[in-house]
Amino acid sequence: MSDSDQPVTQRIIVLVSDSCDSNAALEAAARMAGRLGAELQALFVEDVNLLRSAGLPFAREIGLTSATVRPMSPEAVEQQLRAQAERSRALLERIAQRMNIRSSFRVSRGNVESEALGSARPEDMLIICRADHRRRGGSRLSDREGRIVSAAHCTVMLVGERQPEENRAVLVLYANTARGRRSLALAASMARDAAQPLVLLLPPGSEAEHDRLAASAREWAQTHNLQLRFRELGHVDAAALLSALRQEEGDSLVIPRDAAALRDPHDRLLLDEVDTPVVVVP
Template identity: 35%
Template sequence: MAMADTTVSHKTPEPDPAVVRRILVLLDGSRRSLAALEAAADIARAQQAEVLGIFVEEVNLLRSAGYGFAREVGRSSGVARPMDVDALEVRMQATAEKLRRTLERTLAPWGVAQALRLCRGEVVEQVLGLVQPDDLLVLGGAGWSGISSFKLGSTARGLLRQAPGDVLLWPESRSLPPGRVVVLLNHDQGANHRAVRVGVELARRGQRALTVLVRSEAADDPELLGELAAMLEAGGIAARVRCLPKAGAAAMARAVREEGAAQLVISRQCSLFEQQGAESLLCQLNLPVTITP
């Protein structure tokens, strides 16, 4: 694949004051949602932002438990047994209390404000009722399909497409591997500026190198490269900018891997999301992915 490469390197200035905003994390008690909480805690400590954990008691699950034919399968035993509404309510209350203690244990020692919001209803509707444009929404295990299926669940997909602010999709790992922050842009996309700003912020905070990949009609676009160079210079970050001919999801995922990405930033306005299989490829990369509006 033909690529044009330009490197922009400038001395990094003193960091700007941290942007104060809330970090919202959807929790369900799973291992992956707790990994997402750890990620949210790291961001909150860096920005001194409040963390709001969200635990949604799914109304559809409670309704299902009311039917005599409803069954649940034990996670470890694999045994099917009747669903009991009262027992389900007790388990949800126990999970909520456990999550409240976990939030406090994770964040209180760092002086980070934290709270758990209990909701009942449809998950996407409840979360969208809480999140604001300046919030960061972190999704881990809650709303994802099984890791072996390499796809987003309907909850994660709905929030990714409708949330008014940035959404961070966090994989199961609790720590970031070494590597670069990679920002994937469209050539003609007005949302590029926000995605670049987020990439610069991540690179600066993690002291990582930054790559900007641009899906362009041409393998070389001097005007576009110059515009991006000016944006990056304003951010005071060392960066590599590469133009790639507009290609499919598989080719773009390959380019992200070639850059040695540890994190990916992409706007949900990117035309890549119009291609079938794009969301599955995001999961297969197994990287933290920040989706900007």
């Protein structure tokens, strides 16, 4: 693996919204910024679609705890968004100070998906919190979040509400391709900086193919003073990856965007069934 295969993440961008736990998203982003020595930027998007909807004559909102139905207005929604942005800004400042990382907070107005994709450069990492399914009563991975994962030119990390635990492994689905090597390099950075085990998941193949894959990874790992362990997979669908995560007690999973578990609509449930952070490498 050449040095050009190694990711140099300069900035972590975390998308903050009303659809997830901002504290969980910011904490996860701050930890990643600390691991990779990157700057952290929180992006709060005032959703124009929400503001437009609030201006419709039949628009109503239901109180989360009171179940009271009341009219919506653009002015009230704007006030709520400003208040939420200020809470998120204050939270970011506290977390950044505690973890001693560089941070900034930016507010934009527009389409959430477009603003998120337009803000990220190829060398960035974009962190998205899975929407709170308890509010939506269904799937946690929204269509919008799925489109961001598919369209982003940078690495995307999906986080849930589960807090990480020490000494749990970072798992990476490995192939000896440019994208596979980038995935390995990023996973190695994450594991090394947090002193975690690194587990390479080898896709189905012959014994000779597995030997070649393992040899290419070991050669690279020796030059970077890393210890690896390997796990051979019978399949690379969502069920197999979830099983490996559970059995290896994984802290996070790094996968290339062309992985079968992301191409198959049914296997996309991988991103919905696990609170473990999933990192998708373009």
